[in-house]
Structures are given as C-alpha cells and as structure tokens.
Amino acid sequence: MEGDESRSEIISAELEEGISISIQATPLGGQELVGALPGPRAFKEVTDTVESLARAMVGTLKKVKPRTATVEFGLQIGVESGKLTALLVKGTGNANLKITLEWGEISDSTDEIITGEAE
Secondary structure (H helix, E strand, C coil): CCCCCCCCCEEEEECCCCCEEEEEEECCCCCCCCCHHHEEEHHHHHHHHHHHHHHHHHHHHHHHHHCCEEEEEEEEEECCCCEEEEEEEEECCCEEEEEEEEEECCCCCCCCCCEEECC
C-alpha cells in the first residue's frame, strides 16, 4: 500500500447513529472514483471487521492463556465496489485507524473477558 496516499480521497461515511464523518479512503481494484459515488458509505463494514478480528484474538488468547495480552494493529480504509473495506497494514504508520486491544485474565468458563479495553 506504499504510495497510496496520492490515490486516496476524502469521502463521507455514516456511523450507526446517523452521524457523518469524513474518511481518507483508498480506491481498490482500479480507477474507481470513490468521491463520485452518491451518498455516504456505512462505517459498519469497518467496525464489523474490527469486531471479528477482536473475537479471533480472544479465541487464540484463550488457547495460550497468557496472564495479560496486548494486540495492536493498523487498518487502512479502502473503497471497493462502492463499499468501505478495512485493510490490515504493516505497522501503524500507513493506518487510518490504530487499534490497541488489551486483556487481563480471560475466563474459560464464562467466555467473558474479565478486564479489557479498546482504544
């Protein structure tokens, strides 16, 4: 994704509460004019990706049972076929979103995280 900053565009996205935000997004799959598409994109596609990644990490952490764990990853926002998509990026320097998930002890019996936070 190096050099994609020159291809990125500022587009409108809508949160579930109906709040609009502006996002720097990179067109994927050719010369798609993302700014020319009508209306804001649903940001839920990005948050669903974050949720799925977090669930996958919890599953792995339950298997290895560390006392504490921190997972950090960066997401770059792209647009493909008119929809927002989240791309995992190497390092957080190119990321639109830097996400840090921290866990304390993970309970096997209740499938709940006893302590946890996300930023």
